[in-house]
Amino acid sequence: MISQMLLDARRFEKDSGNRIAGDMRPGFHLTPWCGWMNDPNGFCFYKGQYHMFYQYFPYKSRWDFMHWGHAVSNDLLHWEHIPAALAPDRFYDQDGVFSGSAKELPDGRLLLMYTGVRVEDRSERPFKEIQTQCIAVGDGIDFEKYEKNPVLDERALPAGGSRNDFRDPKIIQLNDGRYAALIANRSADGSGEILLYTSRDGFSWKYETVLVSNRNRFGKMWECPDFFQLDGKYVLLTSPQDMLPQGFEYHSGNGTLCLIGDFDEPNLHFQEEHDQSIDYGIDFYAPQTILTPDGRRVMIGWMQNWDACAIREPEAPWAGQMSLPRELHIKDGRLYQWPIREFDELRHDKVEYHNVEVGEDTLRLDGISGRMVDMELVIRPKDPAESYTKFALHFAEKDDTFTSIRFRPRESTLKIDRKFSGSRRAILHQRRCFVEDAKDELRIRIILDRYSCEVFIDGGRKVMTSALYTEQSADGISFHADGNVVMDIVKYSIL
Numbered sequence: 023m024i025s026q027m028l029l030d031a032r033r034f035e036k037d038s039g040n041r042i043a044g045d046m047r048p049g050f051h052l053t054p055w056c057g058w059m060n061d062p063n064g065f066c067f068y069k070g071q072y073h074m075f076y077q078y079f080p081y082k083s084r085w086d087f088m089h090w091g092h093a094v095s096n097d098l099l100h101w102e103h104i105p106a107a108l109a110p111d112r113f114y115d116q117d118g119v120f121s122g123s124a125k126e127l128p129d130g131r132l133l134l135m136y137t138g139v140r141v142e143d144r145s146e147r148p149f150k151e152i153q154t155q156c157i158a159v160g161d162g163i164d165f166e167k168y169e170k171n172p173v174l175d176e177r178a179l180p181a182g183g184s185r186n187d188f189r190d191p192k193i194i195q196l197n198d199g200r201y202a203a204l205i206a207n208r209s210a211d212g213s214g215e216i217l218l219y220t221s222r223d224g225f226s227w228k229y230e231t232v233l234v235s236n237r238n239r240f241g242k243m244w245e246c247p248d249f250f251q252l253d254g255k256y257v258l259l260t261s262p263q264d265m266l267p268q269g270f271e272y273h274s275g276n277g278t279l280c281l282i283g284d285f286d287e288p289n290l291h292f293q294e295e296h297d298q299s300i301d302y303g304i305d306f307y308a309p310q311t312i313l314t315p316d317g318r319r320v321m322i323g324w325m326q327n328w329d330a331c332a333i334r335e336p337e338a339p340w341a342g343q344m345s346l347p348r349e350l351h352i353k354d355g356r357l358y359q360w361p362i363r364e365f366d367e368l369r370h371d372k373v374e375y376h377n378v379e380v381g382e383d384t385l386r387l388d389g390i391s392g393r394m395v396d397m398e399l400v401i402r403p404k405d406p407a408e409s410y411t412k413f414a415l416h417f418a419e420k421d422d423t424f425t426s427i428r429f430r431p432r433e434s435t436l437k438i439d440r441k442f443s444g445s446r447r448a449i450l451h452q453r454r455c456f457v458e459d460a461k462d463e464l465r466i467r468i469i470l471d472r473y474s475c476e477v478f479i480d481g482g483r484k485v486m487t488s489a490l491y492t493e494q495s496a497d498g499i500s501f502h503a504d505g506n507v508v509m510d511i512v513k514y515s516i517l
């Protein structure tokens with residue numbers, strides 16, 4: 023039975039969502055049908071289509087009682103909004119249907135596992151939420167919540183685990199055929215851990231072990247885990263809250279963490295070997311991955327930062343976007359990301375320049391402008407013996423408004439800066455990352471959509487993602503340097 027609450031949400035989103043048209047949305051990034059979106063949920067390939075569910079409050083462009091919105095796609099780039107999948111309409115999830123994942127059952131039904139949230143005592147401040155894991159099963163459009171929900175509650179926690187921070191189940195399948203769910207939990211030391219549960223049928227779950235403990239190394243509570251095999255290694259992705267900065271690797275606030283290592287499956291033991299940020303820009307959080315039918319590991323994240331949500335005006339018709347789908351690989355022990363190859367088919371009108379000199383004077387090039395653009399740059403010092411001090415690219419530019427990327431070869435830092443993007447809010451607008459070995463040659467690929475930029479550095483070794491809400495008439499692109507730079511550029515328009 024579809025609840026009245028879900029029917030109301032479905033009616034509302036259809037009316038209100040269909041009124042948001044044209045360039046009010048990005049060209050090729052997913053936004054909510056209307057209202058608010060955060061984490062990707064239930065990302066999967068099911069019955070011949072990609073499905074993306076998302077944390078959703080349709081009625082306002084701010085976070086509130088979480089629903090699951092839903093969209094489908096054939097190529098991960100063109101999305102069609104379809105009716106919301108879940109509403110907070112049961113006692114155990116009355117305060118929110120939080121993040122989770124999807125898995126196709128052997129009988130062809132789609133199983134969703136999500137976190138049900140219920141505020142323990144409304145008279146107490148701050149509220150304490152009871153978070154439990156719940157199941158809903160359906161045909162890819164309508165889902166029935168399982169009568170035995172919740173399937174995991176505080177009784178399934180290890181000693182010291184918190185029932186107030188126990189969320190975001192990601193279901194995977196083990197090689198022996200069992201399902202495993204990775205679930206984030208706050209541990210006795212106040213930081214986070216990823217718990218592992220197993221199930222034979224997807225409905226009845228058993229606690230097994232702590233897969234990874236934070237031990238206060240990377241922020242506090244960890245959110246939204248994912249875990250998969252990639253290029254002979256195992257990768258754990260998670261999004262820590264309350265990070266402290268560490269050099270240029272980790273920033274303060276909500277961050278992203280990738281642990282690469284080995285997994286001894288019979289003993290359910292993960293051996294960490296390497297840690298890094300997933301994205302080094304401002305807006306990227308809570309990513310989920312899938313394996314495509316042709317075997318590629320593809321990741322999509324929420325292209326927003328919790329601490330900088332004020333970048334979006336509250337009266338905006340939608341808030342929150344998903345990143346481009348990125349194919350993942352491991353090279354030299356690190357995580358690499360690259361836009362999925364389907365994206366290349368959206369490119370047209372190639373404009374190319376070689377050995378263009380950039381110096382003191384602002385440079386603009388014929389055919390290089392636009393807000394939906396894919397651009398590859400190779401930047402070298404004009405005289406290999408003499409390094410330049412700074413190279414800057416400005417985009418989404420008009421008069422005094424622009425967003426920039428700046429590279430300082432002597433410090434090996436690349437900075438993204440949206441301070442002049444038109445935002446009137448005193449929030450985070452800049453991030454820097456360390457770019458090794460680029461003094462002689464820096465290679466970057468920049469993908470702009472109407473409300474975002476994603477910068478892939480050195481073949482995808484590092485990525486910086488940022489949302490920007492500059493008005494669309496600001497479509498200038500210009501180049502600047504302190505010192506003498508020579509640049510190759512290949513630019514395409516998108517759509």
Ligand code: FRU
Binds near residue numbers: 088
């Ligand atoms: C991460 C998160 C999740 C939670 C959801 C609530 O962004 O805090 O841990 O399930 O958002 O909307």
